[in-house]
Amino acid sequence: MARDCDVAVIGAGAAGVAASVVAARSGCRVTLIDVGDRPGGQYYRGADLSSLPSAGLDYAALASDLDRLVAANAVDYRPRTTAYALERAGQRLRVRTRGEARQGRLGRPAGPDRHRADVDVIDAGTVVLATGAFDRPLPFPGWTLPGVMTGGGAQSLVKGQHVLPGRRVVVAGTGPFLLAVAATLLEHGAEVAAVVEANDPVVGSVRQLRGLTSGLGKAGDLGRFIAALARHRVPYLRRHRVVEALGDDRVTGVRLARVDADWHPIPGTERVIECDAVSVGFGFVAQLDLAAQLGARTIRGADGGLAVEVDDDQATSVPGLLAAGETTGIGGVEAARVEGLVAGATAAVMSDRASALTPAALERVRREVARWRRFAAGLHATFPVRDGWVDSVREDTLVCRCEEVPVSRVRESVALGARDARTVKLLSRAGMGWCQGRMCAAAVDGICGFDDIASLRGASYRPVAVPVPLGALASEQVEG
Ligand SMILES: Cc1cc2nc3c(=O)[nH]c(=O)nc-3n(C[C@H](O)[C@H](O)[C@H](O)COP(=O)(O)OP(=O)(O)OC[C@H]3O[C@@H](n4cnc5c(N)ncnc54)[C@H](O)[C@@H]3O)c2cc1C
Known part of the structure; x- marks a missing residue:
């Protein structure tokens, strides 16, 4: 039997939390589904919210609202639960989920039936897709050696498991996320041998001044990262790229080269830096699997990657399906939060409820969406991925x-x-x-180098979006 709700929100990052809170405050019955143990997504999961401003529609205020709404049963929050399929069910949308929580790990039965109770089916009038993004790595010789990992991987190892990826780490790729990773590593006691940035942010940020000033609110973060690098005397190498990771059975160093504006290595500029771990990142890729199941239209985001197309109300091309946050283009955590607020207000109206956001508040939030999108466009123009990486x-x-x-x-x-x-x-x-x-x-x-929009991954339809045990699917067939 499918459970029914007004609004199903998939993903409890900044976007999903904001959408859930606004929809529930508007009187909608909300189900919030998330893979993680706790809300917060990639940015806030495990963060100390007491150190953040908690007023109005700030994330910390929304998170504490969510706690209250869950306690009052206004939001059915399902942590450790994966949405693996999204489909149409008459006039409604159907989310198929697999949760590990309800099993009780210790009491889990053995044998072929052990996945029986894992699956669930939720029908909703409106679905908000807020599934975020994942790392974009690019290959280079040696990148499969143990000790080479993505920036997100290094972050979750340190923040989630309290394990350092190595003692002496090279952080490489492009974008401000490199600084965030380096600062996290330093804070937890690693030595950062160098931050290797393929673009030239000094020149780029002058060119993109208008867009970047829209994000002055992030200047505090940036200042903190730069201060950490300066304190530990970490070299920040602009216009440099790792062209090879060295080592036999694990990484022992990297070969760097200076690069031109298109990232082609400049002959004669190569040198080696010793290290026992490398963290690489070239931005992020929007998570599109569930949107593709319903055939939602995609566009190229400001960073050139595929993203779900949305209008000013966060509505996709599929009736009943909204999307917010990085799923709609890589824009950072503040863009995700304000897009989530708009999606929550739209979901309320689609459920015939009066939105908890007054028209004036919604107007302010829409202006914020535009502001953070301008900032994101400025950042992507400052830190583009250039074709020259293919040379190495x-x-x-x-x-x-x-x-x-x-x-x-x-x-x-x-x-x-x-x-x-x-x-x-x-x-x-x-x-x-x-x-x-x-x-x-x-x-x-x-x-x-194809120029069409159907990337290897983005636009392809898969009936099951994430790996699910066959036992879970089989039990769903029997019961459903
Ligand atoms: C690996 C990584 C590390 C990052 N680290 C930083 C950082 O240090 N500093 C910084 O400024 N920005 C960082 N970012 C960017 C920042 O996290 C995002 O801008 C912000 O989190 C976007 O919020 P969101 O709500 O759109 O997505 P997210 O915060 O990513 O939230 C999406 C949520 O959806 C869940 N989810 C995904 N698929 C499913 C599914 N099928 N079923 C159920 N749940 C699902 C995910 O588990 C996640 O909890 C990072 C991004 C990534 C991908």
């Missing part, structure tokens, strides 16, 4: 780690006549493995 991959560099597909096989697919991402996937197997292209899609797109 070798024919034998693995692109798809799951299926162990080297660059040569992707290029062979193009030579054989593949003209779109799907054909490359079928010919080379890149993107067919366990992670379903999460790690390699951006790289394969870049190597092939």
